[in-house]
Amino acid sequence: MQKIAITASYGNFYVSKKATKWMAERGNKRAIAELKEREDRYWHGHGWSDEFKLGYDNDDSRADQDLIAAIEHFGGAKINDYPVLKIVEIPDDVEWYIEHRDGRESVHENHRVWE
Numbered sequence: 600m601q602k603i604a605i606t607a608s609y610g611n612f613y614v615s616k617k618a619t620k621w622m623a624e625r626g627n628k629r630a631i632a633e634l635k636e637r638e639d640r641y642w643h644g645h646g647w648s649d650e651f652k653l654g655y656d657n658d659d660s661r662a663d664q665d666l667i668a669a670i671e672h673f674g675g676a677k678i679n680d681y682p683v684l685k686i687v688e689i690p691d692d693v694e695w696y697i698e699h700r701d702g703r704e705s706v707h708e709n710h711r712v713w714e
Contacts, residue, residue, distance in 0.1 A: 600688040600689065600690060600691060601662060601688065601689050601690070601691055601693070601695075602662065602667045602686050602687070602688055603661050603662050603686065603687050603688075603689065603695065603697070603706050604655070604661045604662075604663075604666055604667060604670055604684055604685070604686055604687075605661065605684070605685055605686075605687055605697060605704040605705065605706060606683065606684060606685070606702075606703065606704045607675060607683045607684065607685035607703075608683040608703070609701070609702035609703060610702060612655050612661070612684070612704070613655065614655075614666070614669060614670075614684075617673075618669045618673055619633060619634060620634065621669055621672065621673070622665040622666065622668075622669050625665055625668070626665075627663070627665040627666075629660070629663070630665070658695075658696055658697045661697060667686060670684050670685075670686055671686070687705075687706045689706060689708075693708050694708065694709040695707060695708055695709060696709060
């Protein structure tokens with residue numbers, strides 16, 4: 600089964616600085632790069648915010664194994680302030696996309712379309 604992370608409540612998908620650091624400690628390249636960029640900005644006078652959020656706008660990144668592990672480790676409600684995150688499991692052979700509707704998300708199977 601594939602595991603995919605989505606929002607279970609209204610709001611943009613993101614994880615907190617704490618979860619990003621946790622993923623970076625496990626070698627996640629995206630989290631490491633984001634923390635490095637934030638650190639560089641901090642040292643150049645742009646500040647470091649506790650409101651830091653690592654966003655996941657690309658559907659493919661929502662199946663990132665470190666992201667899934669972070670949600671399982673921290674719990675979907677505790678990985679950020681808002682929204683609540685959830686993991687959806689679908690069969691391995693399904694091609695999928697995330698549908699966004701009024702701030703909520705769901706996983707849909709790709710279907711063929713001809714015009």
